[in-house]
Amino acid sequence: MAVTLADVAARAGVSAATVSRVLSGNYPVAGATRSRVLRAVEELEYVVNGPASSLAAATSDLVGVLVNDIADPFFGIIASAVQSEMEPEKGGGKLAVVCNTGGSPERELTYLTLLQRQRAAAVVLTGSAVEDPAHTEALATRLRRLAAAGTRVVLCGRPPLPEADGDGGRDGQRGAADGGAPLTVAFDNRGGARRLTGHLLALGHRRIGYVAGPAERTTTRHRLEGHRAALADHDRALLAEAERLTVHGAYDRSSGYDGTLELLRREPGLTAVLAANDTVALGVCAALREAGLSIPGDVSVAGFDDLPFSADASPALTTVRIPLHGAGARAGRLALGRDSAPPGGVATVRTELMVRASTAAPRSG
Amino acid sequence: MAVTLADVAARAGVSAATVSRVLSGNYPVAGATRSRVLRAVEELEYVVNGPASSLAAATSDLVGVLVNDIADPFFGIIASAVQSEMEPEKGGGKLAVVCNTGGSPERELTYLTLLQRQRAAAVVLTGSAVEDPAHTEALATRLRRLAAAGTRVVLCGRPPLPEADGDGGRDGQRGAADGGAPLTVAFDNRGGARRLTGHLLALGHRRIGYVAGPAERTTTRHRLEGHRAALADHDRALLAEAERLTVHGAYDRSSGYDGTLELLRREPGLTAVLAANDTVALGVCAALREAGLSIPGDVSVAGFDDLPFSADASPALTTVRIPLHGAGARAGRLALGRDSAPPGGVATVRTELMVRASTAAPRSG
DNA sequence: CATAGGATAGAAAGCGCTTTCTAAAGCGAG
């Protein structure tokens, strides 16, 4: 039905092998022959059959990008950056495939199977991971197997895989023999949270609420650890209160709203609220305003991520900026093997405290 | 290297054909045989070779989703909805591939080639199209060719393809013979804009600025047409001013900011500003506030799309809601052939005026 | 008890491409 290589070959008066060589370009073909083939391709509107090509060559130009929520700009920005590294102009010429896992470990596995089936050239997993030991192990096993089969695996914004144990590591230098072990681009969530809480403490806040993300996510834990480390640094007594002033929710606006209501119930004297991320912070602000509290006059609010809308919120949000675009681009290059692997396989991306209008010294003391 | 069908067959003590039948499930296999095969698959950790499978079956389970900007929630929501229809549970079991065109016609064509190469099962094109005749024709040709080759083509949020002319239409009833002509899920941008401007006029606004999107985009033109139709309906004299009170920009915040500054320069007596979309509206608000104007006290502001953050902006944004999720889901089902084609191949999605705090009657008159 | 007919499984022919192996020219050097 469709035009095939053989049709082009016949039209150009050459063999199929020659056409293939002209198109892949990794073999010398005389100029005259080449242009004759190219013209035939043109005239017949020939389009390579990808599956056939992938089968014969045992490689494909698909790169999978797994995201937790494609409608969330956080992931959109990362995915966009990864994809921009795959541009044909940049020497990639890969097809970046964004897969929406919805944060579900099962779907993550499902998509990985689908990608493995397609013999994807690389896979980039973004966003926090679920800390369920069973899932962690299943995921790690599959990722190592993918890597061993020649698919490049890059984790972006999640912690590196645990060390392989059990039957793995048959050769001394792990990851050197096969396709290479999974690589990681990690965010310094802990450090960022620590600086953020440090900033609030320096302003004089002592009763700081925390509307955290889902309890089982790595990112949630890391940010919480940073927060508590800062509290402990300042005054170990604050740590005792921290537990009571922390509520968990999802990474969305309504969690911020509901969480804030709960926090106010627990501690009406709150002078600051930290949000799991900027989207949650929006909900926090809405709840505070509805409670008749001004920001930052009565309560300071801070978020995490520094998404595009954060500087535009009113008041502009104090937040911890994660260079998402840079991180995504880095992950993309690692996935393409265009950047050399970072030492230890882990590149940590710095986060930066952005102090804006939503945080100020608490009224009086 | 990898485990193949033959390995599984050998292990299960059956032929390759049987294994294939067990896995595809569209042929009766005796229960005992089936479970023996399944066990072998399990034990060998067999994963189908997608390219080989696609080649032999002459189909693939890839569905391409082209978006203008993956970091923009507008597209994120649509893509997410399309993808949710592809869930294995929903009987789809397709791999939705989100491709970021950056709004560039060339990249659009590039990705379509890539998808055609992969023999994609369907392609969904989202977002406004560029109104360059040369590109429109090139795109239409390629899409019709894709459709003819059996790939389902769905346009979402852009106008239907122009009627095929020239050498096309060899058979009387177009689109019936082959895979089917491209389908469209269109947004009623014109009607939405018309109602929005109507709302402002009803409030008493007469000097209404418009920070429009890129001039060459269909969406921009449609919204502008709706706007002007409303003005003309009310008082033809307003139409004369409309040109002067319209500026063009991109679909981003800074365009809203810059555009508003320009509009204020042209007409300091502005009482309302319409934005190309909600993101642009954020920039409009920022510029107005910096100019010392209150919203909606001095100037009313309205947007388009009703993205998640729009209700949270302060003041909450009056806007035209487009049911993006529903539209994306519809497009997804059409792409899967799960919904029957709408009459004329075009399903138009209603838009809804959401009146919120950012618009009010102008001060005095 | 013989035989038609259904159920189940195997053999084998591709799907369209890449790539190794091989052959035919074309060239300068002895």
Next chain:
DNA sequence: CTCGCTTTAGAAAGCGCTTTCTATCCTATG
């Protein structure tokens, strides 16, 4: 003018799967 090397192109063998066509084994029926 011949020999051996390089350049260029063809033949053909798969890549791993699906699917048609056949063969076999039962079971039901006359």
